[in-house]
Amino acid sequence: MDVDLEELIAEAARSGWAPEPSRRLAEEIESHIVVPLWGRLRDVLGRDEAEQMARVIAWERCLELATAPPADGVSWGYLAKLVRWRLLDAARVTVLHHRRHKLTHRLPEPRPTHRWSLGxxxxxxxxxxxxxxxxxxxxxxxxxxxxxxxxxxxxxxxxxxxxxxxxxxxxxxxxxxxxxxxxxxxxxxxxxxxxxxxxxxxxxxxxxxxxxxxxxxxxxxxxxxxxxxxxxxxxxxxxxx
Structure with a gap:
């Protein structure tokens, strides 16, 4: 049976984010958010990077939802949408970075000195x-x-x-x-x-x-x-x- 996200967040928050309620919430995040992650995001960001980012973003959103839940309540679909938006932003940045002229990747960062460094x-x-x-x-x-x-x-x-x-x-x-x-x-x-x-x-x-x-x-x-x-x-x- 599908576990209600709102109940899991409320239980973990009431316990002061104790290990057992937090573990249950993390396991459900894994099955509802991380496993069904869009394959294109894995390709652009890398499998491990995309999955780890999804875990972190989902957990951060759960902490926020515990203190300021939306009027319409929360659901797994709502949380998945929040995570996907953040990952899509990261993917766009990655794609744009790789599309820059090859010289921009080889220009060294200015070395910090006592004066404004030109590189x-x-x-x-x-x-x-x-x-x-x-x-x-x-x-x-x-x-x-x-x-x-x-x-x-x-x-x-x-x-x-x-x-x-x-x-x-x-x-x-x-x-x-x-x-x-x-x-x-x-x-x-x-x-x-x-x-x-x-x-x-x-x-x-x-x-x-x-x-x-x-x-x-x-x-x-x-x-x-x-x-x-x-x-x-x-x-x-x-x-x-």
């Missing part, structure tokens, strides 16, 4: 900008502004940098370093794929992006060369900021 690959780009004469504080701030999306397409990055008072050359160079284009992967993408930093930053095209982002390549848009201004753009920007 190893971005830190290397900041170092290269500094080596071309851009003050470290300016380079790090420009990178943070560029990454403060969405959107993350090149035009969006350039627009954010221009609003932050970066020069046109700096904005264009940083956009190529961080976002790249259809025919040229960014320096960030190449680092994330495991390419050696020396190989990446010795690439003539990447060096040109670095010089432009540092404010030293005024020929980035095929304009007249203005030699000797490598440091000027970054220093002036920092003073204005």
């Amino acid at each position: 190893p690959h971005l830190e290397r780009i900041a170092y290269e900008l500094e080596s071309e004469g851009l003050p470290a504080a300016v380079g790090r701030r420009l990178i943070r502004v560029a990454a403060d999306g969405p959107p993350y397409y090149r035009a969006g990055i350039i627009a954010r940098l221009r609003r932050a008072r970066a020069t046109a050359e700096q904005a264009e160079g940083l956009a190529w370093l961080l976002r790249g284009g259809a025919g040229r992967p960014s320096a960030l993408a190449r680092l994330a794929l495991g390419e050696a930093p020396d190989e990446v930053f010795n690439d003539p095209g990447v060096r040109r992006w670095i010089r432009a982002a540092a404010g030293g390549d005024q020929r980035f848009f095929s304009g007249p060369s203005r030699l000797g201004l490598r440091r000027a753009a970054g220093v002036e920007w920092l003073a204005a900021a």
